[in-house]
Amino acid sequence: MTALPTAVPAVFLDRDGVLIEDSGYPHREADLVLLPGATEAVRRLNSLGYTAVIVTNQSGVARGLFTEDQMHAFNALLVRRFAARGARIAAVYACPFHDEAEDPRWFHPDHPDRKPNPGMILRAIAEHHIDPARSFLIGDKASDLEAAKRAGMPGFLFEGGNLDHFVRELLGG
Numbered sequence: 001m002t003a004l005p006t007a008v009p010a011v012f013l014d015r016d017g018v019l020i021e022d023s024g025y026p027h028r029e030a031d032l033v034l035l036p037g038a039t040e041a042v043r044r045l046n047s048l049g050y051t052a053v054i055v056t057n058q059s060g061v062a063r064g065l066f067t068e069d070q071m072h073a074f075n076a077l078l079v080r081r082f083a084a085r086g087a088r089i090a091a092v093y094a095c096p097f098h099d100e101a102e103d104p105r106w107f108h109p110d111h112p113d114r115k116p117n118p119g120m121i122l123r124a125i126a127e128h129h130i131d132p133a134r135s136f137l138i139g140d141k142a143s144d145l146e147a148a149k150r151a152g153m154p155g156f157l158f159e160g161g162n163l164d165h166f167v168r169e170l171l172g173g
């Protein structure tokens with residue numbers, strides 16, 4: 001008899017301003033500056049059974065500041081940096097669409113993926129067998145928390161400092 005896989009808890013993480021420095025549309029290797037406690041926080045969450053998923057608005061693509069390929073390459077580099085420190089990020093969802101896009105391919109008046117819309121979170125829940133009832137989000141903007149709310153899970157505002165300390169307090173110890 002084969003048991004059905006149990007849905008897993010997840011932590012949804014905004015990227016810029018939570019995991020890496022928000023230097024303004026970071027996309028080059030030199031822009032990849034990990035914030036204090038970021039890898040430790042993900043490692044801690046992994047060890048507690050949380051699948052870590054990044055959900056990030058990347059309107060820099062729509063604004064013509066960098067290409068979609070550059071965005072994916074930068075995200076892949078970030079995932080490797082974390083992995084090298086024993087922190088596993090299971091997936092990265094990035095939304096390149098914006099209502100002021102330079103390039104019509106990336107124009108959308110209100111894309112379902114662009115936070116505060118919950119599209120990326122809902123897709124991740126379906127694609128990674130995530131239990132939303134045991135999941136939460138950490139972001140540095142009101143739009144992050146609103147996306148969590150619309151996806152039916154709590155969102156917590158990270159206002160700087162050490163992310164691992166923040167996570168430890170959130171989890172009560």
Ligand SMILES: [Mg+2]
Pocket residue numbers: 014015016017018022139140141
């Ligand atoms: Mg942010």
